[in-house]
Amino acid sequence: MKTVKIRVNRNGIFEEYDVPENITVLDALNYINKTYNKNIQYRASCRAGQCGSCAMTINDEPRLACKTKVKDGMKIEPLKGFNIIKDLIVDRSSYYKKISNIRNYLQYDEGDNNDELTIYPKDMHDLKDIRRCIDCLSCLSICPARKFSNFSGPTLMRQIARFAFDPRDNGDREKEAYFENIYNCTTCGKCVEVCPNEIDIVHKAIERLRALSFKSGYYLKNHLKVRENVLKSNRSVVKEKTPLLEDENIKDEYIVENEKMRVAFFTGCLVDYRLQDVGKSAIRVLNAHGVSVIIPKNQVCCGSPFLRTGQRDIADKLKKKNLDIFNNLDVDAVVTICAGCGSTLKNDYREKEFKVMDITEVLNTVGLIEYKPLDIKITYHDPCHLRRGQKIYVEPRNILKNIPKLKFIEMETPDQCCGAGGGVRSGKPEVSSAIGKRKAKMIYDTDADYVITVCPFCEYHIKDSLNKFKKEKGNLKDIGVMNIVSLLDKVI
Ligand code: SF4
Ligand code: SF4
Ligand code: FES
Structure with a gap:
């Protein structure tokens, strides 16, 4: 039997096990418990991607254990962003509390007639996608806005949207979304990327809910300034x-x-x-x-x-x-x-x-040309709207790797949001800064001379975040931020 080695984080300590290749992580955990007489605790039920209970962090990303095959060197950890109860079991009670706060039921007035309480297939069409959630909490575990602010998180917004767009519901869902901090979301799209059911929470829930909120007067003052500029x-x-x-x-x-x-x-x-x-x-x-x-x-x-x-x-x-x-x-x-x-x-x-x-x-x-050598150390930040919005991340790296003498060091999480998007930099600067600080730290950890990106908004925000980080820590070198075209202009 061919085997692979996987590592399981048990209360802060990684234990390594040989397991058969080509089986799921869930089967591997079962195998470890039976074969090595271990008692690793984890949640699972349907074994078919339907109950959402087996979500855990696999190689740093939230995934369903029953839908993920083991690979050599794989790292298995509890879902991040929650307190750990034991081994791979996390405490979900904060989520259930939040869900109960949002009045998780259809709201209508006593006097409403029966016609108003009917839902038709055309109404269901828009709701269909956002109703497919299996409560795995993967999106909550990875959301940067939830991690660095009091944003209730993507699946909560999805659930509010589910009622807001249901014609039978007449609760004040725009207000609810506003006070659950819907404007803290940077629209980074990470929640969509990790959702096992590919629910497009950003476009189908958050942006649509924001449109309703804006119409009802629940908006941020600074967003009106941007509106004035464009007018x-x-x-x-x-x-x-x-x-x-x-x-x-x-x-x-x-x-x-x-x-x-x-x-x-x-x-x-x-x-x-x-x-x-x-x-x-x-x-x-x-x-x-x-x-x-x-x-x-x-x-x-x-x-x-x-x-x-x-x-x-x-x-x-x-x-x-x-x-x-x-x-x-x-x-x-x-x-x-x-x-x-x-x-x-x-x-x-x-x-x-x-x-x-x-x-x-x-x-x-069109084909890359021969570039002049440039002896500097750089790292690359994946803008959310390039990596997830356009699925482009190989192309910039290919360009950077073709510049002679350029030293390219990947940062810990190059695709983690910098905090600027979704109107957060203008509307909620404190949230934007908190998310940006984490990015600044991982950039400083690379010891690069420059950060390269392909987004002027990221460029501005990362510059600010690096300056703030340097001021706070003192004694750090300056790190420049450049659009990839500015870098290329030096080597053509
Ligand atoms: S788009 Fe990003 S910030 Fe917004 S809810 Fe999803 S993961 Fe969180
Ligand atoms: S929205 Fe997707 S990722 Fe989030 S809890 Fe539901 S199924 Fe899981
Ligand atoms: S065990 Fe139900 S989704 Fe994995």
């Missing part, structure tokens, strides 16, 4: 210097000979209004790779800050303006250098007639 200038941030698209030195097009691809450049608000040098680097880098660049000067904010904070009215208007411009261009793709813009154009612009590509996708598609 004035079509940009979500305030103009501080000449915007990239108003700079008279920036041409409408940069055409190369022997063109491999032609793209339209979607700058995003921060690159246009704050990080003009990043935008200029992007043009040079694309040209150096044989890509011609068209720059539509009348483009506007993609609408992401408004979609994420429930302000759909504004987002729809911005989307229409951008579609009118970009649907009519003769290009191979629209290129973004901001993870948030890219994810919004790809996932929320359903009516688009153009292809959207992140710059790292474009460069890998």
Whole structure:
């Protein structure tokens, strides 16, 4: 019998066992108890991915033990984010308490007539997905907003949404969501990634609930400031210097000979209004790779800050303006250098007639060129809206690994949210800082000279988080933060 070695964390101490290969983690735990006469405690019931009781941390991610096959060197631990009762059993009572707080039943008035208490198949359609939860609590265990603030967590929001969108319920669910801190969610998408039933809690519960909350007056004051900005200038941030698209030195097009691809450049608000040098680097880098660049000067904010904070009215208007411009261009793709813009154009612009590509996708598609050596030590931060919003994480790493002499060190959890997204940086800066502090620590642990990313929002927030961390700890070196195009501009 072929075996593999797995390690089980029992009350803080890892024990290593040989178990048969190709069996599930649940069967392996059973095997260990029988074969080695151990008494490892764990929860399980259905053995078929239906009861949700066997969720545990497997190789640092929450997974169902009955649905995960053992692998050599695998690490099995209790679900993180909960107190441990024994071995792999965690205390779920905090979750049950929260669930009972939200009035976990249909609310209606005594006098409601029977017609109002009927639900039709069309109403069920929207609710179907968010009703598929099996209470495994994987999403709660991994949610950064829950870990670093008093946010009740993704599955609680999903449960509130279930009632909010049920026509029979007339409870004040928007208020409930607001006071359970719905605006603390950074829309990082980690809960969706780990959910065994692939429930899209972010789009189907949180963003829809935020839209209801916004309409009912449950919003954050600072989100209205962002709204004012866009109403004035079509940009979500305030103009501080000449915007990239108003700079008279920036041409409408940069055409190369022997063109491999032609793209339209979607700058995003921060690159246009704050990080003009990043935008200029992007043009040079694309040209150096044989890509011609068209720059539509009348483009506007993609609408992401408004979609994420429930302000759909504004987002729809911005989307229409951008579609009118970009649907009519003769290009191979629209290129973004901001993870948030890219994810919004790809996932929320359903009516688009153009292809959207992140710059790292474009460069890998046309073929990387020979780069000059650069003797620095870097680490890479995966923006949530690139890693989970667009499933892009190999492409940037491939570019970085092709730069001679560059030392690339992965941080502990490169895809852990930096804390900036979902309107949290503007609306709940204290939550954003708390999440950012954890990111800053893992960046300092790598001892890198620079952090590279592909998102101006992450870039800004990580810079702030590193500065705060340095101030707090003292005696630390400066670590720079760069968009990947700024780095490439140094080596082309
Ligand atoms: S999107 Fe991220 S922050 Fe929001 S609920 Fe899911 S895991 Fe938590
Ligand atoms: S939403 Fe998904 S991850 Fe969260 S408790 Fe339900 S099934 Fe588990
Ligand atoms: S034992 Fe029921 S989901 Fe795994």
